[in-house]
Amino acid sequence: MTQAPYSVDEPSYRLGYFCGAAAAMCEMAMNEAKDLSLSHPFPADQEAILRPYVQKKADQYGVSFYLEKDLMLTDLFAEVDMTGMWVYLIYKKPEKLKEYLDLKEKEQGCRSQDRDDPIARKDLARRYGTLLGYSDPYLKEKLG
Numbered sequence: 001m002t003q004a005p006y007s008v009d010e011p012s013y014r015l016g017y018f019c020g021a022a023a024a025m026c027e028m029a030m031n032e033a034k035d036l037s038l039s040h041p042f043p044a045d046q047e048a049i050l051r052p053y054v055q056k057k058a059d060q061y062g063v064s065f066y067l068e069k070d071l072m073l074t075d076l077f078a079e080v081d082m083t084g085m086w087v088y089l090i091y092k093k094p095e096k097l098k099e100y101l102d103l104k105e106k107e108q109g110c111r112s113q114d115r116d117d118p119i120a121r122k123d124l125a126r127r128y129g130t131l132l133g134y135s136d137p138y139l140k141e142k143l144g
Contacts, residue, residue: 015049015050017040018040018042018053019054021040022040022054022057022088022090023057023061025038025039025090026057026058026060026063026090027061028090029090029091029092030061030063030092032092034132034133035092035093035096035099035131036091036133037089037090037091038071038087038090038132039054039065039087039089040087041085041086041087042087043086044069044084044085047086063090063091064091064094065088065089068087069086070082072100072107072128074107074121074125075125075143076139076142096131099131100128103127103128107124122144125139126143
């Protein structure tokens with residue numbers, strides 16, 4: 001068996017994978033297939049490395065991105081642990097970022113009042129899922 005004339009180191013592979021996925025999210029935002037896309041989560045200490053690549057892709061596709069250090073999870077992502085992880089929110093229309101930030105503020109308000117209102121939680125999660133481009137059947141299955 002012959003060995004390949006090259007090898008791929010793990011950091012380069014991960015960077016390429018991240019950038020390829022970010023490009024796909026930028027394309028979805030550009031074509032308005034999704035109002036808001038999420039990059040893969042990444043450790044906070046890698047943001048300075050990733051930002052130039054994401055900026056280049058966003059510029060190529062004519063979209064914008066926002067660094068989110070505390071991703072809203074809702075019941076949609078209740079099982080996800082984002083401790084120490086950040087994401088980029090990728091979008092075409094600024095009002096979609098505003099919609100996300102407004103939903104996040106509303107969710108934080110509900111949490112700070114220490115209320116467990118399942119109807120309000122489901123509504124927030126459904127609105128968030130719709131913003132992310134999830135289908136109604138998926139949201140109904142996931143959220144009930």
